[in-house]
Amino acid sequence: MDSGFSIDRRSGVAAWKQIADRISRAIDAGDYDATGMVPPETQLAESFGVNRHTVRSAIAALAEDGLLRRVQGRGTLIEKRERLVYPVGRRTRFSEGLVGQAGETDIRLLHESEGPASVAVAAALGLTPGASVIQLNTLSLADGIPISLAVHYLEGGRFSGIGSRLSASRSITRALSEFGVEDYVRVSTEVTARLASPAESEQLSLGGNPVVLETAALNADSEGRPVQYSRTLFAADRIALRLDTPGK
Amino acid sequence: MDSGFSIDRRSGVAAWKQIADRISRAIDAGDYDATGMVPPETQLAESFGVNRHTVRSAIAALAEDGLLRRVQGRGTLIEKRERLVYPVGRRTRFSEGLVGQAGETDIRLLHESEGPASVAVAAALGLTPGASVIQLNTLSLADGIPISLAVHYLEGGRFSGIGSRLSASRSITRALSEFGVEDYVRVSTEVTARLASPAESEQLSLGGNPVVLETAALNADSEGRPVQYSRTLFAADRIALRLDTPGK
DNA sequence: AAAGATTTGTCCGTATGTATG
DNA sequence: ACATACATACGGACAAATCTT
Numbered sequence: 001m002d003s004g005f006s007i008d009r010r011s012g013v014a015a016w017k018q019i020a021d022r023i024s025r026a027i028d029a030g031d032y033d034a035t036g037m038v039p040p041e042t043q044l045a046e047s048f049g050v051n052r053h054t055v056r057s058a059i060a061a062l063a064e065d066g067l068l069r070r071v072q073g074r075g076t077l078i079e080k081r082e083r084l085v086y087p088v089g090r091r092t093r094f095s096e097g098l099v100g101q102a103g104e105t106d107i108r109l110l111h112e113s114e115g116p117a118s119v120a121v122a123a124a125l126g127l128t129p130g131a132s133v134i135q136l137n138t139l140s141l142a143d144g145i146p147i148s149l150a151v152h153y154l155e156g157g158r159f160s161g162i163g164s165r166l167s168a169s170r171s172i173t174r175a176l177s178e179f180g181v182e183d184y185v186r187v188s189t190e191v192t193a194r195l196a197s198p199a200e201s202e203q204l205s206l207g208g209n210p211v212v213l214e215t216a217a218l219n220a221d222s223e224g225r226p227v228q229y230s231r232t233l234f235a236a237d238r239i240a241l242r243l244d245t246p247g248k
Numbered sequence: 249m250d251s252g253f254s255i256d257r258r259s260g261v262a263a264w265k266q267i268a269d270r271i272s273r274a275i276d277a278g279d280y281d282a283t284g285m286v287p288p289e290t291q292l293a294e295s296f297g298v299n300r301h302t303v304r305s306a307i308a309a310l311a312e313d314g315l316l317r318r319v320q321g322r323g324t325l326i327e328k329r330e331r332l333v334y335p336v337g338r339r340t341r342f343s344e345g346l347v348g349q350a351g352e353t354d355i356r357l358l359h360e361s362e363g364p365a366s367v368a369v370a371a372a373l374g375l376t377p378g379a380s381v382i383q384l385n386t387l388s389l390a391d392g393i394p395i396s397l398a399v400h401y402l403e404g405g406r407f408s409g410i411g412s413r414l415s416a417s418r419s420i421t422r423a424l425s426e427f428g429v430e431d432y433v434r435v436s437t438e439v440t441a442r443l444a445s446p447a448e449s450e451q452l453s454l455g456g457n458p459v460v461l462e463t464a465a466l467n468a469d470s471e472g473r474p475v476q477y478s479r480t481l482f483a484a485d486r487i488a489l490r491l492d493t494p495g496k
Numbered sequence: 497a498a499a500g501a502t503t504t505g506t507c508c509g510t511a512t513g514t515a516t517g
Numbered sequence: 518a519c520a521t522a523c524a525t526a527c528g529g530a531c532a533a534a535t536c537t538t
Binding site for chain 2 (some may be wrong): 008018
C-alpha cells in the first residue's frame, strides 16, 4: 500500500521519526485493524528500507506515547483510541456537542486579561480598533483529556468580570447568560490546520503528533450583534469537526 | 513574545527544522508584519539559543520553499502568501468557491478504477458492502498551484465512464450533469488534520509544511440519494475552510 | 562622497548524533 | 559492542552587499 516513497534523509527529520509518523498514520488509516498489531520489526525494516535498529527506535517512541505496547514473544500491539466528533453549526456548544461521546467535559480558565483590540479582533466584533476587549484563555477537556485550547475575545465594558463567572460555572454558555445573553448563535467558522508550537503542544499534552485544527469563530446574540470571537486549537488526533449544513 | 520553550534535542527533529517551523508560525501570526522582514540571523540565533549557522539552515529551508527571500546586506524578506478561503456549505463547488480569489481553477484526473466497496464507503453511499464503486483520484489546482488531493467514490453501474467525462469537462459538476445529476447538495462534511505522507506531500507540492486538512464529504442529489462520497486532502498552509451558518 | 555599522555569504575546522552492517 | 559514513551543530574569521551617518 503506502510503501510509497522512501525515507527522506535531508528533511531535517530523523529516519526513526519519519517511520514513527508513518506507522502512526497507517494505524489511523486502519491498515493493521485485521490483526490489531504492527508487523514484525524485521518486516517493517525491510519495507521501509532501513535497519531494524531504526524501526526499533520508532516503535520505542510510539510506545512511550502510549500508542503501542510491546510484548516480548508476541509482537507490538496497538492501543486503540478513537476520535471524538465535534459538531459545528448554527448552535455550537462544547459540552452539548460531545454528549454521548465523552462522559464528562470541563473548561478551565488559564488566563484573563483586558486590553486594546487588535485590528482583526475589532473587525470581527464590530468595534473600533483599540477599543477595550477582554481576552480569556481556556483549556477544554473531555474525560480529563485536553481537547482544545482557545482564546476568546469579548467586548470590554459589557462583559467585565466574565472570567470569574466562567471559572465558577465552568461553562461559557452559563457565563454569558449571567450577562444577559440568553442565547447565541454561531455566525461563521473558519478552519485550517498547522503544527502546534512547543508551548501549545505542552498545554494540549500532544504527544508525538503536534498537528492542530485551528478555528476562528464568531458568535452573535439573537439580534445578530457580535458577542464573542474565538480562536481555538483542537488536538487533531483526538477530534474531527463535523460541519453541519442542514437542508434549507 | 514566543521565546516560549527552548529547542527540544531529543524529539527526533533537527534544531534547524524546529526553528524553521517557529519562524514559519511567527510569520503566520503576523509577528513580523511591522517590518516585513525576519530579524537578523544573529538576533534569532541568540533568542533561540543556537548558533547562527543553525538559524541559517532554517532560513535556507524556508527560502527554498519560497517563504523568505534573502538579500545580502539588507536582511531576510518575507514573501507574502495569502490563504485561499474555501466555503463549505449546502452548495459546495470547487471552482465557484474560489471565484474572486484565484484566477483559474482546474481539476486533473490522476487515476480511475472500479472495484468492490469497502464497509465505510458502502455505508456512506447507502450501498451493500462489496457493491461495485468507481474510484476517482483527482488533484485540484488554483492558478496552477495544487490545492487539494481527493478520492471520490461513486456508484458503479450508474456512473460508468465518468472518469473520461471529468477529464474532458474538467469539472465534477459538469461530469455529473452528463449522468442526469442536475443538482447536488452537500449533506455532511467531517474535517480533521494530520501530517501528509511523503507521497501525498509530493503530489500536493507541499514544501516544508506537510500539514493537511482531511475532509470526508457526502453529496446527494435533489431527492436526497447519495451520489458521491469524497475524501479530500487540502494543503493546510494554502487554504482555510469556512463554514457559514446564516440565520434560518 | 566617504566611513562605519549592519547584515548576509562563505570558508575553515571540530565535536556530536544518527544510521548502517 | 564495534567500526564506518554521513548529517547535524557549533565556533570563529572574513568577504560582500546594503544602509546610515
